Amino acid sequence: MRITVFGAGAIGGLVGARLALAGHEVTLIARGAHLAALRDRGLTLEDEHGRRTLRLAATTDPAAPGPQDAVILGVKATAVAAALPALGPLLGPATPVVPILNGIPWWYAHGLPGAQRPLESIDPGGAAWHALDRGRILGCVTYAAAEVTEPGTIRHATGRRFVLGEPDGSRTARVLALSETFAAAGFEAPVSSEIRTEIWLKAWGNAAFNPLSVLTGATTLQMMEDAPVAAVLKGVMAEVAAVAEASGVRLPMGIDERFEAARMLGHFRTSMLQDFEAGRPLELDAILGVVVELGAGAGVPTPLCAAILALVRQRAALRPAAGPQAKPANQRIA
Numbered sequence: 001m002r003i004t005v006f007g008a009g010a011i012g013g014l015v016g017a018r019l020a021l022a023g024h025e026v027t028l029i030a031r032g033a034h035l036a037a038l039r040d041r042g043l044t045l046e047d048e049h050g051r052r053t054l055r056l057a058a059t060t061d062p063a064a065p066g067p068q069d070a071v072i073l074g075v076k077a078t079a080v081a082a083a084l085p086a087l088g089p090l091l092g093p094a095t096p097v098v099p100i101l102n103g104i105p106w107w108y109a110h111g112l113p114g115a116q117r118p119l120e121s122i123d124p125g126g127a128a129w130h131a132l133d134r135g136r137i138l139g140c141v142t143y144a145a146a147e148v149t150e151p152g153t154i155r156h157a158t159g160r161r162f163v164l165g166e167p168d169g170s171r172t173a174r175v176l177a178l179s180e181t182f183a184a185a186g187f188e189a190p191v192s193s194e195i196r197t198e199i200w201l202k203a204w205g206n207a208a209f210n211p212l213s214v215l216t217g218a219t220t221l222q223m224m225e226d227a228p229v230a231a232v233l234k235g236v237m238a239e240v241a242a243v244a245e246a247s248g249v250r251l252p253m254g255i256d257e258r259f260e261a262a263r264m265l266g267h268f269r270t271s272m273l274q275d276f277e278a279g280r281p282l283e284l285d286a287i288l289g290v291v292v293e294l295g296a297g298a299g300v301p302t303p304l305c306a307a308i309l310a311l312v313r314q315r316a317a318l319r320p321a322a323g324p325q326a327k328p329a330n331q332r333i334a
Helices: 010-021 032-041 077-090 124-131 173-184 195-216 220-224 227-246 255-263 271-277 284-298 303-318
Strands: 002-006 025-029 043-047 050-054 057-059 070-073 097-099 139-142 145-150 153-158 162-165
Touching: 002 010, 002 077, 010 025, 010 043, 010 050, 010 070, 010 145, 010 153, 010 173, 032 057, 070 077, 077 124, 077 284, 097 139, 139 195, 162 173, 162 195, 195 220, 195 227, 195 255, 195 271, 195 284, 195 303, 220 227, 220 255, 227 255, 227 284, 227 303, 284 303
Parallel strands: 002 025, 002 070, 025 057, 043 153, 070 097
Antiparallel strands: 043 050, 139 162, 145 153
């Protein structure tokens, strides 16, 4: 397959590297120092197999590769609206676009019963909603952890799970083909008939741990082992679960079970805390702001989520500007 990864940071770079190793023709769309390193030295993947360097096509120009069999969208939620209009040259008549995002994606309402509209918190003015034919979208939720350790180098820490699904839950030829492609590249890639449930299941933990980590500076385990902070985490999770249920999604486990699943991460620094410390934009609205918006629309109170959202917004607004040593963007599972 001809596959372009648009946004070849940590997760995008991981996916691109493994797809290339499986024999696919992969092009990476990147920028800055990361792109320069990809061009000069290639993409280096560090994982349990050691350190391997691949020479892959890398460019800033989406018109260079031509129409693709699939496009993996690896940018963060804060960059989606700007990225989508650039995808046009990559799209053939049936090219699917696979966004790998944290939080609730901009396309969430696509195909749901009733009025379909963009979510203002994550897509102000509907820029992303109108920028791409939503029929091209394949949902994806990842539980892989990776980071850009230096420009051009991706370290895969743990996790291989990429859950795929059509927004309408059908098992189409394209989603089955992509699942097989990911599986052959060494990932776990089940096809879900309830991709929105998978989205909420991951967002459930993100909405609690990520924003609070910015306020506390703590790892996930440090927050969990502090009883008052743990109570706040569970309070947020209760609000998120109520919003998910009001949105038609019944989460497949209880709060305590989901809470304990996060304990397996150990002393883990969330991606939002890393972004905060590096002066990068925060995926705050996709992870928490959208919960408050959906709760308000459904008449579900979210006072804890709203309070934490306001506090993190102010803390981010008042942080010092990022210095010249800010690290490349990375992306993790939480």
